[in-house]
Amino acid sequence: MSKAYRRVIHWFRRDLRLTDNTSLLASLSSSAEVIPIYVCSNWTGSNLWTGAKRQNFLCECLTSLSRNLEHLGGQLIIRHGDAVSEILKLVEDKRVDAIFLNEDVDPFGKAAEAELKEKSPVPVHSFQDATLHGPTEVLKGDGTPYRVYTPFAKRWLPIEKRKPSGRPSSIETPSDLESLPLPTLSHWGLEEGDWELPKGGEKAARLRMSEALGSRISHYDDTRDIPSLPGTSRLSQDLRWGTLSIRELYHKAVKKGSEQYLKELGWREFYFQILYHFPEVLSNEFNADWRGLPWEEPDKKFEAWKLGETGFPIIDAGIRELLKTGFMHNRVRMIVAMFLTKDLHIDWRLGEQFFAQHLLDGEIASNNGGWQWSAGTGADAAPYFRIQNPWSQTKRFDAKGEYIKRWIPELKTVDPKRFQAPPEDSQPLTEGYPAPILDHGAERKKTLDIFKKHRSQQK
Ligand SMILES: Cc1cc2nc3c(=O)[nH]c(=O)nc-3n(C[C@H](O)[C@H](O)[C@H](O)COP(=O)(O)OP(=O)(O)OC[C@H]3O[C@@H](n4cnc5c(N)ncnc54)[C@H](O)[C@@H]3O)c2cc1C
Structure with a gap:
């Protein structure tokens, strides 16, 4: 059967697989040769939307993708730098007839797609896949x-x-192409940590x-x-x-x-x-009533939250799980996020950024949605007066303290009932573990006052 094109590009982005990959399968059925490309961004040092654990996971996904393509007779072409420029260079150098890609779902990916479509001298075919x-x-x-x-x-x-759909059985990549090496963490100036991460690929x-x-x-x-x-x-x-x-x-x-x-x-x-x-949710509260809330300046308590040293066992267990594994259980994400916004009164945007830098699943839409839900400012959010109590949440969802003890070894020998209410003497539960940094009851009342006052000022 004759094909529409002689040589096309499939641009891999957030679709790092061969099975049921809509654009890849379409490129293979439309062209004799396919150039599968991934372009590594060139930022170094810091990036608000990702971090070392996530990039490490990405490196593993790319290594696995490259191996899988080789098994089918193809080759993953790695380039570094600005994705649109690198792809357009390849189009020109290798006389490519068309570009295939799966649509991204966040504004940054969409902007790159729009730029590519505007500048490309050849057709760009995009597909809904994610x-x-x-x-x-x-x-x-x-x-x-x-x-x-x-x-x-x-x-x-x-x-x-x-x-x-299925999985391709073969891929023919042009033989005159050279790829840069697969990226490692050092590409972004990052280093490996003492992590327990799931394998990528x-x-x-x-x-x-x-x-x-x-x-x-x-x-x-x-x-x-x-x-x-x-x-x-x-x-x-x-x-x-x-x-x-x-x-x-x-x-x-x-x-x-x-x-x-x-x-x-x-x-x-x-x-x-x-x-x-509503792309404005990236910088603004979804519910316009709650724009301009008086968040507090991040201080020592915010640092304690980021380290898992607040003296609230369920909060600290969640953060320590995140730091070690790049994952946090959904129930705990909600408790931890509410604690930051309703007990520490710190802007949800700072929590959103911290999660994005540590979560392997960091997804701009879900992360923003989860944070705004917890802060009470989002679409279908928990109303501001529904404030989860970290002690009673522990009683409901970790009554035996198994989750807490797993992530806070200092508390291994402490009676789990003591994780379900603030210590009566305000003393640490054990040596080496901090006393609670705040009184939940008092901070809850403060939050209710802040929200009520803000609402009355809006009228
Ligand atoms: C503050 C906060 C931040 C969050 N940030 C992210 C994020 O960056 N990326 C992310 O994928 N999820 C995020 N979530 C949602 C949820 O916590 C995770 O999707 C879930 O914990 C992933 O674990 P799982 O795959 O075992 O989920 P499962 O319970 O097995 O659910 C299956 C799938 O459904 C989707 N899902 C489940 N719950 C949600 C939800 N509430 N919102 C959106 N999708 C959901 C996920 O893709 C998940 O893999 C966030 C939630 C909160 C409260």
Whole structure:
């Protein structure tokens, strides 16, 4: 069968897999030769939206992708620098006929796509791949976007979802191409730490998916809120980097029968469409009533929060899990985020940045959505007066203190009941572990006053 093109590029970005990769499969069926390219950004030192653990995970994903392409006869071409310029250089140097890519879901990726489309002398074909439905597919009856999750999910869930396609059996990359070496952390001036990270790459992601679908998802409704259990799928980093196809995961999960799990995938899509329709959430409160709240200057208490040294065991366990593994359980993310915004009165944007730098699954839309939900300022947020109490949350979700003891070894021998209320004598629970840095009851009252005062000033 004749193909439309002789030689095209597939630009890998957040779709680091071969299976059910919409653009890659389209490029292969349209062209005799495909150049699979990944362009590593050239920032060094610091980046507000990522950090060493995440970049380490990315390096592993690229190594795995490169190996998988070689198995099919292809080659991953690595370039460094500005992605649009590097791709356009390749188009010119290698007489490329078209560019294929999967659409990004955040404003930074979208801006690069728009620039490429504007400057490219050859056609640019873009595909929706990272989500089950595009941001304009699920709208209210009057054609406007949903602002609240529950009606969004009601509409989103029953819409038919595209089935996954297969995996290519071979890839022909032109033989006259040279690639730069696969990146390591030093490319960005970063160093390895004392971490316990999951392995990156399509093979590792598929193993995790089998494990999650094999047992965890059938008990999901009962176990998903208990941070000491492996009760959730732990696939967020694989969805973030596209080492798993959302279509494959969704259709496999449907067979497992947990509607709750499918609804969680719906939260992911809800926040993507919020970011698409309301990109101002990146700098502003979604709920305009709460813009201009008087956040406090970050101080020593913020430093204690970032180190997991607040003297609140559930908060410190969450932060220490994050620092060590690049992951934090969802229930604990909510408690930790509310603590920063409602007990320390610190701007949710600082928490959002800190999470982005440490989470392997750091996803601009979900991270922003989660932080604004917790701060009480977001789409379908917890109302400002619903403030989680870290002590009673511990009693409900970590009654035996298993999660806390796992991440705070100093507390191994302490009676877990003592994690469920502030110490009566305000003394540390054990030597080497700090006393609580604040009184939750007093800070809760202060938050209620701040929000009430702000509201009355708005009227
Ligand atoms: C303050 C805060 C920040 C967050 N930041 C991120 C982030 O940067 N990236 C991210 O992927 N998730 C984020 N979440 C959502 C959620 O905590 C993680 O998706 C979840 O913990 C990942 O673990 P899992 O894969 O085991 O989830 P599971 O419970 O197995 O859920 C399956 C999938 O559904 C999606 N999902 C589940 N819950 C949510 C949710 N509330 N919002 C959006 N998607 C969801 C994820 O893709 C997840 O992998 C954040 C939540 C909060 C409260």
